[in-house]
Amino acid sequence: xxxxxxxxxxxxxxxxxxxxxxxxxxxxxxxxxxxxxxxxxxxxxxxxxxxxxxxxxxxxxxxxxxxxxxxxxxxxxxxxxxxxxxxxxxxxxxxxxxxxxxxxxxxxxxxxxxxxxxxxxxxxxxxxxxxxxxxxxxxxxxxxxxxxxxxxxxxxxxxxxxxxxxxxxxxxxxxxxxxxxxxxxxxxxxxxxxxxxxxxxxxxxxxxxxxxxxxxxxxxxxxxxxxxxxxxxxxxxxxxxxxxxxxxxxxxxxxxxxxxxxxxxxxxxxxxxxxxxxxxxxxxxxxxxxxxxxxxxxxxxxxxxxxxxxxxxxxxxxxxxxxxxxxxxxxxxxxxxxxxxxxxxxxxxxxxxxxxxxxxxxxxxxxxxxxxxxxxxxxxxxxxxxxxxxxxxxxxxxxxxxxxxxxxxxxxxxxxxxxxxxxxxxxxxxxxxxxxxxxxxxxxxxxxxxxxxxxxxxxxxxxxxxxxxxxxxxxxxxxxxxxxxxxxxxxxxxxxxxxxxxxxxxxxxxxxxxxxxxxxx
Amino acid sequence: xxxxxxxxxxxxxxxxxxxxxxxxxxxxxxxxxxxxxxxxxxxxxxxxxxxxxxxxxxxxxxxxxxxxxxxxxxxxxxxxxxxxxxxxxxxxxxxxxxxxxxxxxxxxxxxxxxxxxxxxxxxxxxxxxxxxxxxxxxxxxxxxxxxxxxxxxxxxxxxxxxxxxxxx
Numbered sequence: 240x241x242x243x244x245x246x247x248x249x250x251x252x253x254x255x256x257x258x259x260x261x262x263x264x265x266x267x268x269x270x271x272x273x274x275x276x277x278x279x280x281x282x283x284x285x286x287x288x289x290x291x292x293x294x295x296x297x298x299x300x301x302x303x304x305x306x307x308x309x310x311x312x313x314x315x316x317x318x319x320x321x322x323x324x325x326x327x328x329x330x331x332x333x334x335x336x337x338x339x340x341x342x343x344x345x346x347x348x349x350x351x352x353x354x355x356x357x358x359x360x361x362x363x364x365x366x367x368x369x370x371x372x373x374x375x376x377x378x379x380x381x382x383x384x385x386x387x388x389x390x391x392x393x394x395x396x397x398x399x400x401x402x403x404x405x406x407x408x409x410x411x412x413x414x415x416x417x418x419x420x421x422x423x424x425x426x427x428x429x430x431x432x433x434x435x436x437x438x439x440x441x442x443x444x445x446x447x448x449x450x451x452x453x454x455x456x457x458x459x460x461x462x463x464x465x466x467x468x469x470x471x472x473x474x475x476x477x478x479x480x481x482x483x484x485x486x487x488x489x490x491x492x493x494x495x496x497x498x499x500x501x502x503x504x505x506x507x508x509x510x511x512x513x514x515x516x517x518x519x520x521x522x523x524x525x526x527x528x529x530x531x532x533x534x535x536x537x538x539x540x541x542x543x544x545x546x547x548x549x550x551x552x553x554x555x556x557x558x559x560x561x562x563x564x565x566x567x568x569x570x571x572x573x574x575x576x577x578x579x580x581x582x583x584x585x586x587x588x589x590x591x592x593x594x595x596x597x598x599x600x601x602x603x604x605x606x607x608x609x610x611x612x613x614x615x616x617x618x619x620x621x622x623x624x625x626x627x628x629x630x631x632x633x634x635x636x637x638x639x640x641x642x643x644x645x646x647x648x649x650x651x652x653x654x655x656x657x658x659x660x661x662x663x664x665x666x667x668x669x670x671x672x673x674x675x676x677x678x679x680x681x682x683x684x685x686x687x688x689x690x691x692x693x694x695x696x697x698x699x700x701x702x703x704x705x706x707x708x709x710x711x712x713x714x715x716x717x718x719x720x721x722x723x724x725x726x727x728x729x730x731x732x733x734x735x736x737x738x739x740x741x742x743x744x745x746x747x748x749x750x751x752x753x754x755x756x757x758x759x760x
Numbered sequence: 761x762x763x764x765x766x767x768x769x770x771x772x773x774x775x776x777x778x779x780x781x782x783x784x785x786x787x788x789x790x791x792x793x794x795x796x797x798x799x800x801x802x803x804x805x806x807x808x809x810x811x812x813x814x815x816x817x818x819x820x821x822x823x824x825x826x827x828x829x830x831x832x833x834x835x836x837x838x839x840x841x842x843x844x845x846x847x848x849x850x851x852x853x854x855x856x857x858x859x860x861x862x863x864x865x866x867x868x869x870x871x872x873x874x875x876x877x878x879x880x881x882x883x884x885x886x887x888x889x890x891x892x893x894x895x896x897x898x899x900x901x902x903x904x905x906x907x908x909x910x911x912x913x914x915x916x917x918x919x920x921x922x923x924x925x926x927x928x
Contacts, residue, residue: 292925294923296923409820413817417778419813420814429806430800430806432806434792434810435785462854634911638878638911638912638915645865654861654862658862661857670771691808695803700803
């Protein structure tokens, strides 16, 4: 497909959303997303899951529009509480706390919110650009995927997500493999044979993704918030929230770099906005001329974090569309919602429904306009909402968790699934197990199961195709490298090898270079 | 998320739990029907994948136990003591949520009423210490009931009437 065809399709998509209903839905959903994101304890995943329930009866395109606006709004909204309260509204805004709150303490909360608005909007646009250009390319590559490649892709997703989403890769991998196991419960895909159901009829259908997600990200969060005594809300005063053109022009390199990093992190399966924000922040700091300001109110740092996390949103949708593999936890909900509404994402999407891909790009644009509008206007209302005591908010959220998990299939059993995952998720998080790999494991389990067995049957038990086909061997090497680099002996060997190999190319050596992956560890 | 890292002892225990779960998964997978009567290839037997996942989980659980052991998990240091009074808020929250989701929903009262009761009781319970200290218990109860009714009806209206979603 040529660039021109793409632009025409994009134009069609934009035009199709220019109806009063669609615009109304988009504005409402962006607002709901913004509030969900701003309220600590309510994450984007939870928000998108609840909205999936609410939009079950709508037209597919309207429903997906609402979900994407909620997703973008929530990731942006998290910056508000990060700046005003020093509490990240969603995990994606944790990096924004460092400089956002520091700016607010200097009486510059308005400017900080302006930076967050411009960074988030521009980040969404950069991600959107890659969504439009990379999806067809990745779709082509995905067409070459056979059973062996899909098997490695599933393993790769769980391993890389486990490696990057927490600070303990081993626990991340355990969570991921636990997710893969949970996905095997119920009827398997080849012979419809019941596995681990113990004769319990409700388990035959398997563990549904959305109730599990609502439990792990909703109920678990409710318990976490209710457990702690509520803190007094101390708000900073703020100046004007209108973004300054100078902040954008001065840091255009940071914005583009963070946008590219954010999109890239989004594409990696199961690695979401929080990692995107931290990675962009760390990269900006490394490249910055004003390193000493980072953490003390750096405009550049806040810009990097906010651009990175919002660029991750379109990025995480790219693998959803091309491979049916979610790039982040909220994208997993989006994937489930697309399946519910009869859209079939996967390698064939550019052949069967290319228009849908550009519809999604258009939805991102509309969502970014939504957050821009609210970013400029709604500050006072949001400040009031942030002052509502959490004792009042959390019980209602739990009621919504119950509604959300029940309504999808009208099964009471799904409420129990939600309760189980809520309590298990709460305990696992207390023990430092990340939730994103677990969710990704549940999503990818079926892919892994079917394709491993299919591959083995095709090769009659011969393992060579798993290691000799070009894409397979690349995925396998990436997995092996990820695992080995976490084993101290191999890590040291790799570091010394790298030093020896790169010595001739370096002019100066920097012994003080930090080796830790993430700045907040 | 909590900033405190779990102790080595907690890691050791969770590692042991994973090994136990993995062993159960492997036994279950081994004993699973191999569908030979369907002439299915042994490689497509339903137990193959869960068995391999179980083996991977067992290995990782053992590594976690080993790591925790080397970090002094069994030396007695860092063994947690649960202070139940500190967990009171959590336990009350769990109890109320379970009572609502298992005991109330779909057991007779319409959903809006069940939700209203749950919200009112939870709000009152979690505001109780401050209300008692301030001597505004009666007002607190009234606020909780009104808020619960409004919340219950709002959820009912938005989902059932506006978006035509079935409620439990």
